[in-house]
Amino acid sequence: xxxxxxxxxxxxxxxxxxxxxxxxxxxxxxxxxxxxxxxxxxxxxxxxxxxxxxxxxxxxxxxxxxxxxxxxxxxxxxxxxxxxxxxxxxxxxxxxxxxxxxxxxxxxx
Amino acid sequence: xxxxxxxxxxxxxxxxxxxxxxxxxxxxxxxxxxxxxxxxxxxxxxxxxxxxxxxxxxxxxxxxxxxxxxxxxxxxxxxxxxxxxxxxxxxxxxxxxxxxxxxxxxxxxxxxxx
Numbered sequence: 001x002x003x004x005x006x007x008x009x010x011x012x013x014x015x016x017x018x019x020x021x022x023x024x025x026x027x028x029x030x031x032x033x034x035x036x037x038x039x040x041x042x043x044x045x046x047x048x049x050x051x052x053x054x055x056x057x058x059x060x061x062x063x064x065x066x067x068x069x070x071x072x073x074x075x076x077x078x079x080x081x082x083x084x085x086x087x088x089x090x091x092x093x094x095x096x097x098x099x100x101x102x103x104x105x106x107x108x109x
Numbered sequence: 110x111x112x113x114x115x116x117x118x119x120x121x122x123x124x125x126x127x128x129x130x131x132x133x134x135x136x137x138x139x140x141x142x143x144x145x146x147x148x149x150x151x152x153x154x155x156x157x158x159x160x161x162x163x164x165x166x167x168x169x170x171x172x173x174x175x176x177x178x179x180x181x182x183x184x185x186x187x188x189x190x191x192x193x194x195x196x197x198x199x200x201x202x203x204x205x206x207x208x209x210x211x212x213x214x215x216x217x218x219x220x221x222x223x
Contacts, residue, residue: 004151036212043199043214044152087151096167097212099144099151 003027003098006088010104017078021103023088024070032091033064035073037084038102044087047073078107111135115200115215122190122222130185130218132200140203141183142167142212143175145196152199158183190222 006023013019025033033050048055050062050071061074071090075082088100113134122128134141139160144152154167158177172194174186183202187194198218203210 008149041197041217041219043216044212045214046211049211096154096157099153101149101151 003092004088004090004100006086006100006103008101008103010106012106012108013078014108015078015080017107018074018076019078019105020072020074021086021088021105022070022072023090023100023103024068025088025090025098026069027090027092027098028066028069030090030092032097033062033071034089034097035060035062035071036087036089036099038087039084044099047086075105078105080107080109083107113200113202113213113215115198115218117218118216119219120221122187122220124190124192124222126190127186127188128190130187130198130200130220132183132185132215133181134183134200134202134213135181136202136204136213137180138202138204138213139180140205140210141177142201142203143173143183143185144199144201145169145194146199146217147196155185155198187220192222194220195222196220 035047036044037047038044054063059076063072085102087102116131142157143155153169156175158164200215201212
């Protein structure tokens with residue numbers, strides 16, 4: 001099992017739709033979880049951290065399920081500007097982070 | 110406040126050539142990292158540093174070297190470029206441990222080795 005697995009997509013959704021991505025991780029000792037956003041040929045940028053109790057930031061909601069070892073990202077009312085690749089990131093031992101390969105989202109008019 | 114600055118943005122090398130990718134941050138972050146991203150793949154950690162004078166290997170350090178003589182600068186050296194090193198390289202920094210803190214990335218260096 002890969003350390004961090006994501007469905008690469010692409011997810012094609014119309015504007016205004018709700019879309020959800022899941023990410024599974026293999027290291028049960030992982031403590032920190034993040035979603036980063038990466039636009040084409042650009043650097044990744046932190047979208048949000050994922051907390052055990054779940055957290056929301058505007059149209060974005062992140063959830064953590066430790067028992068099943070997955071995290072999710074829900075995007076409501078999708079905008080054209082949400083089109084990007086979403087990277088699931090989970091900490092490894094020490095200072096390192098494991099980056100998933102990313103899930104591609106395309107929001108269409 | 111420029112954040113994390115990487116140079117050059119693009120570079121083509123011939124096999125066996127050497128080069129240094131520059132990375133500088135002006136946020137006084139202790140932690141700095143070098144990642145590479147191959148097409149369709151996740152970022153892989155090459156080297157990291159927890160402060161001036163301290164560096165350590167990441168997942169894929171072979172073929173690379175780093176130094177950290179100041180808090181601001183963290184250059185990545187390729188001594189004998191190989192086609193397998195064709196990739197996009199990102200430098201990043203964080204105020205605390207990257208496992209708990211937000212990473213600030215530079216805009217990347219697209220390197221092709223031919």
